[in-house]
Amino acid sequence: MQRRVTFDNRLLPYLLLAPxxxxxxxxxxWPAAQAIWQSVHLQDAFGIRSEFVWFENFxxxxxxxNYLDTLKVxxxxxxxxxxxxxxxxxxxxxxxDSKIKGARAYKTLLIWPYALAPAVAxxxxxxxxxxxxxxxxxxxxxxxxDWDYRLNGGQALAMVIMAASWKQVSYNFIFFxxxxxxxxxxxxEAASIDGAGPxxxxxxxxxxxxxxxxFFLLVVDMVYAFFExxxxxxxxxxxxxxxxxxxxxxRVYQDGVVNNDLGGSSAQSVILMVIVIALTAVQFRFVxxxxxxx
Amino acid sequence: xxxxRLIDLVPHIILIAGVLIFAYPIYVTxxxxxxxxxxxxxxxxxxxxxxxxxxxYAQAWAGEAGDRAMYTPVRTxxxxxxxxxxxxxxxxxxxxxxxxxxxxxxxxxxxxAFFWLIFITLMLPVEVRIIPTYKVVADLGxxxxxxxxxxxxxxSATATLLFRQFFLTIPDExxEAAKIDGAGPxxxxxxxxLPLSRxxxxxxxxxxxxxxxxxxxxxxxxxxxxxxxxxxxGITKMIGTGESANDWHIIMxxxxxxxxxxxxxxxxxxxxxxxxxxxSEK
Numbered sequence: 001m002q003r004r005v006t007f008d009n010r011l012l013p014y015l016l017l018a019p020x021x022x023x024x025x026x027x028x029x030w031p032a033a034q035a036i037w038q039s040v041h042l043q044d045a046f047g048i049r050s051e052f053v054w055f056e057n058f059x060x061x062x063x064x065x066n067y068l069d070t071l072k073v074x075x076x077x078x079x080x081x082x083x084x085x086x087x088x089x090x091x092x093x094x095x096x097d098s099k100i101k102g103a104r105a106y107k108t109l110l111i112w113p114y115a116l117a118p119a120v121a122x123x124x125x126x127x128x129x130x131x132x133x134x135x136x137x138x139x140x141x142x143x144x145x146d147w148d149y150r151l152n153g154g155q156a157l158a159m160v161i162m163a164a165s166w167k168q169v170s171y172n173f174i175f176f177x178x179x180x181x182x183x184x185x186x187x188x189e190a191a192s193i194d195g196a197g198p199x200x201x202x203x204x205x206x207x208x209x210x211x212x213x214x215f216f217l218l219v220v221d222m223v224y225a226f227f228e229x230x231x232x233x234x235x236x237x238x239x240x241x242x243x244x245x246x247x248x249x250x251r252v253y254q255d256g257v258v259n260n261d262l263g264g265s266s267a268q269s270v271i272l273m274v275i276v277i278a279l280t281a282v283q284f285r286f287v288x289x290x291x292x293x294x
Numbered sequence: 295x296x297x298x299r300l301i302d303l304v305p306h307i308i309l310i311a312g313v314l315i316f317a318y319p320i321y322v323t324x325x326x327x328x329x330x331x332x333x334x335x336x337x338x339x340x341x342x343x344x345x346x347x348x349x350x351y352a353q354a355w356a357g358e359a360g361d362r363a364m365y366t367p368v369r370t371x372x373x374x375x376x377x378x379x380x381x382x383x384x385x386x387x388x389x390x391x392x393x394x395x396x397x398x399x400x401x402x403x404x405x406x407a408f409f410w411l412i413f414i415t416l417m418l419p420v421e422v423r424i425i426p427t428y429k430v431v432a433d434l435g436x437x438x439x440x441x442x443x444x445x446x447x448x449x450s451a452t453a454t455l456l457f458r459q460f461f462l463t464i465p466d467e468x469x470e471a472a473k474i475d476g477a478g479p480x481x482x483x484x485x486x487x488l489p490l491s492r493x494x495x496x497x498x499x500x501x502x503x504x505x506x507x508x509x510x511x512x513x514x515x516x517x518x519x520x521x522x523x524x525x526x527x528g529i530t531k532m533i534g535t536g537e538s539a540n541d542w543h544i545i546m547x548x549x550x551x552x553x554x555x556x557x558x559x560x561x562x563x564x565x566x567x568x569x570x571x572x573x574s575e576k
Contacts, residue, residue: 003399005470006399010402012396016392016393017396020412021408024414024449025411027445029411029414032418034426035426038426095308096309101306109316110316112561114567115557119526120508120526120549124322124323125319127322127323128322135339138337171571174571175572227421227422230421230511231511253424256424266425276417280417
């Protein structure tokens with residue numbers, strides 16, 4: 001795509017592009033290339049000599065049962081966060097979109113959690129569910145339930161899932177609401193006249209017409225669960241207890257920063273890159289489709 | 295008649311429940327920030343405010359030692375977060391609007407190559423290249439500096455795409471008229487393009503400010519000294535392992551202060567915020 005009329009200038013466009021291109025090359029392309037280079041090399045303990053090892057780092061990572069456990073945790077975590085955040089957001093958006101008193105107030109009161117950092121959301125949840133100081137945490141214990149997410153892996157996973165979804169609902173809510181408002185009222189009215197009840201209208205009209213939004217949010221929420229929830233997990237459980245809440249991204253950090261295993265961590269980074277590229281490709285296919293509809 | 299009324303109440307009940315689920319943790323934190331650490335640590339936090347509010351916030355703000363440990367003052371962390379968030383937001387907007395202007399208004403060799411180069415960054419979030427990026431920043435001597443905190447995060451494909459998309463809607467006639475009047479590319483940018491982009495800039499600013507303020511993994515890596523600590527990472531360092539014997543009153547006051555700027559931006563700039571969010575994802 002290009003405009004018909006343009007400016008003629010030999011040097012200026014390059015000058016305008018220079019800052020962005022410089023930052024991209026130095027902090028994006030070069031490190032990414034390094035990650036790929038390191039992922040096929042093995043370094044000695046002093047980082048002086050390195051040897052080309054083909055895909056040894058990858059086979060090492062992928063055959064490590066710990067890594068496969070981490071992969072399993074990541075899948076459970078991401079699917080749970082996506083389903084929870086989208087389900088709750090859709091319910092709230094459908095209700096706030098109906099002709100209801102105070103719809104505007106509800107809207108404002110539901111979108112602000114977007115502003116919270118994932119780590120801050122985790123801290124807020126800790127204030128409530130901490131078994132020592134949190135009101136709910138203590139209530140659970142008082143009821144005789146052995147609640148301590150710092151010791152129980154299942155509870156820890158449930159806790160990070162809840163905190164991560166809680167933060168993401170508002171984002172989904174905003175997009176579902178925008179999607180709902182784009183559905184022509186006349187279609188809904190025609191269906192009502194034909195005698196379709198609210199549930200039927202939702203299933204046969206609203207939900208199918210909302211499918212581009214739903215699909216878009218599916219990808220965004222997966223990316224969120226994969227990457228941005230690092231803060232949630234780091235603040236709440238540090239990946240523990242054991243490795244019960246260790247996701248792929250947390251493990252890259254753990255292996256690369258804490259354990260200083262460059263080859264293994266780079267191989268993991270490359271695996272993550274492939275996942276992001278796949279998700280982005282899927283998302284762009286969808287964007288093409290949306291343009292087609294419009 | 296009565297039954298329909300009850301049914302009409304159901305949506306309100308669900309929405310109010312939703313609002314409460316989001317508001318309750320904040321309320322608890324606000325209340326907690328007005329009590330002493332002993333009350334919170336014993337788990338006996340009441341549902342009404344206590345009398346320690348002023349003292350707690352003053353203590354957190356100035357970074358006086360708590361009952362158990364020393365902390366980086368909140369005013370330092372807030373300043374660091376503010377500088378980081380503003381540099382990221384303004385830096386991203388500045389470099390994206392310039393590169394989008396080049397791609398949209400000029401014809402030059404390798405134009406599309408540059409465009410794709412910028413586009414690729416979409417697929418390289420900081421999380422997948424943390425260690426090599428850290429190494430680059432370390433080699434440049436930017437650890438524990440504002441430049442190290444902000445610059446690696448300011449390349450943005452989304453902002454560039456958004457501006458380019460918008461620039462393509464500026465009519466050719468406007469450009470022709472400007473050229474006839476003898477305006478060059480710089481003049482046209484300052485007098486026509488910038489004023490027209492005002493709404494887009496405001497909308498993007500809101501989104502990017504929140505993005506910058508909420509950064510976590512990156513500041514965790516590139517800052518090691520207390521006086522470069524940002525507030526979001528600062529809180530989790532204060533909490534440590536989450537034992538009951540913590541300076542909870544200071545932690546909660548700090549949490550409230552950490553939420554204040556981004557929440558204020560969302561609430562007061564709601565119109566731009568929603569526009570920015572929906573547009574930048576197109």
